[in-house]
Amino acid sequence: MASKIRKGDNVQVRRGRDRGKQGRVQRVIGPTKMVVEGINMVSRHVKDNPGVRQAGIIQMESPINSASLALVCPQCDTPAKVGFQILDDGTKVRFCKNCKETIG
Numbered sequence: 001m002a003s004k005i006r007k008g009d010n011v012q013v014r015r016g017r018d019r020g021k022q023g024r025v026q027r028v029i030g031p032t033k034m035v036v037e038g039i040n041m042v043s044r045h046v047k048d049n050p051g052v053r054q055a056g057i058i059q060m061e062s063p064i065n066s067a068s069l070a071l072v073c074p075q076c077d078t079p080a081k082v083g084f085q086i087l088d089d090g091t092k093v094r095f096c097k098n099c100k101e102t103i104g
């Protein structure tokens with residue numbers, strides 16, 4: 001099952017606290033969860049661990065459900081509906097339903 005959103009894609013949040021924000025997918029965790037740069041930030045309390053890091057509160061990304069994300073088309077620069085196309089050689093590629101361009 002090909003995924004509509006992949007690591008390295010630029011995405012926009014469609015719902016929730018970060019609605020409207022954009023970021024790059026840093027990590028894909030299973031079929032529905034992904035970590036997006038600057039999105040769904042949570043505070044973590046970090047204990048003092050000498051030589052590794054300072055104690056305190058750090059901000060880090062928490063995984064977000066891919067259903068809340070829309071791929072931002074690199075061609076037309078809008079949150080796109082993604083479709084799939086099968087090329088003549090059998091390769092499955094994504095395309096943007098707005099501008100009909102294929103997305104690498």
Ligand SMILES: [Zn+2]
Binds near residue numbers: 076
């Ligand atoms: Zn497009």
